[in-house]
């Protein structure tokens with residue numbers, strides 16, 4: 606990283622820390638992010654008239670159910686799971702795009718959804734502090750805008766920087782902080798590669814000096830060779846600016862690279878939540894094991910990998926009991942009947958009857 610980049614990021618971080626010291630609680634510091642029993646249900650019923658004529662019931666889709674987790678300042682929680690497990694829905698709830706059906710999300714001690722609902726200055730301040738990076742850097746950047754307008758827009762909207770010269774100066778610093786050049790600000794998105802576009806998205810997300818970044822598959826659309834560069838930029842920014850990340854990925858190798866804690870989601874529920882090293886060295890939940898068995902071994906033992914077996918069931922008609930039981934090699938009658946609770950084993954939490962009973 607160039608000296609200029611370091612310099613720009615250092616200025617950003619000193620500005621941040623001046624106005625947002627973590628609120629001191631009693632005893633242990635409270636985590637920056639705390640989600641408790643978060644749930645999001647979508648009403649996917651056919652229109653009323655069809656329901657009446659065809660005598661169809663209302664249909665509810667439980668996209669996220671009872672998600673509880675916290676993230677310390679400066680740390681990364683990764684959420685993994687196959688497509689349709691509810692990862693993006695968690696992300697959208699955290700940035701205020703969806704109101705949760707149940708549960709709460711506290712950010713730096715305050716009820717975030719109460720603030721989003723209140724609107725006005727309170728909601729705006731919170732939106733400055735929580736930003737999102739999306740998967741597709743092609744779709745998330747306006748193709749008709751120059752990079753300068755794209756990156757400056759959040760600052761204009763939030764009124765955090767005013768005056769043309771100051772905005773330009775700040776856009777230049779942000780571009781440097783993601784490894785682009787200030788001269789790039791006059792270009793349009795189509796003049797960049799996928800990896801560079803994602804850097805522009807990151808610069809834009811950083812424009813309001815957020816503390817918490819929700820990253821939904823930020824590198825999944827990129828070539829493997831570029832993924833590592835973008836991930837390293839994100840890690841450096843985290844270190845330099847004390848950023849907190851929720852990092853969503855279906856790629857466990859990426860998760861291994863970036864996370865401190867990992868939450869494994871299956872059909873809307875978190876089934877295992879563990880520090881990264883515990884999860885990768887001793888995965889407990891059979892679903893976690895299935896996902897890990899499917900990736901090429903980090904230290905290749907020549908052992909054949911086992912592709913992920915079966916597929917995620919229809920969320921409109923989820924299996925009874927533990928929703929993973931039809932795919933689970935350890936399932937018994939209790940698993941088919943009774944929904945497992947999340948239980949704590951040291952610093953690992955798992956929702957699995959077989960683990961609870963010591964069968965695996």
Ligand SMILES: Nc1ncnc2c1ncn2[C@@H]1O[C@H](COP(=O)(O)OP(=O)(O)O)[C@@H](O)[C@H]1O
Nearest residue numbers: 647666668687688689690691692693694695920
């Ligand atoms: N706006 C929506 N309306 C109805 N169903 C939705 C909506 N968004 C997501 N879902 C459903 O919720 C479930 C979880 O989706 P999502 O959070 O996108 O999962 P993931 O990101 O893990 O692939 C899926 O079954 C999906 O079809």
Ligand SMILES: [Mg+2]
Nearest residue numbers: 689692693694
């Ligand atoms: Mg998704």
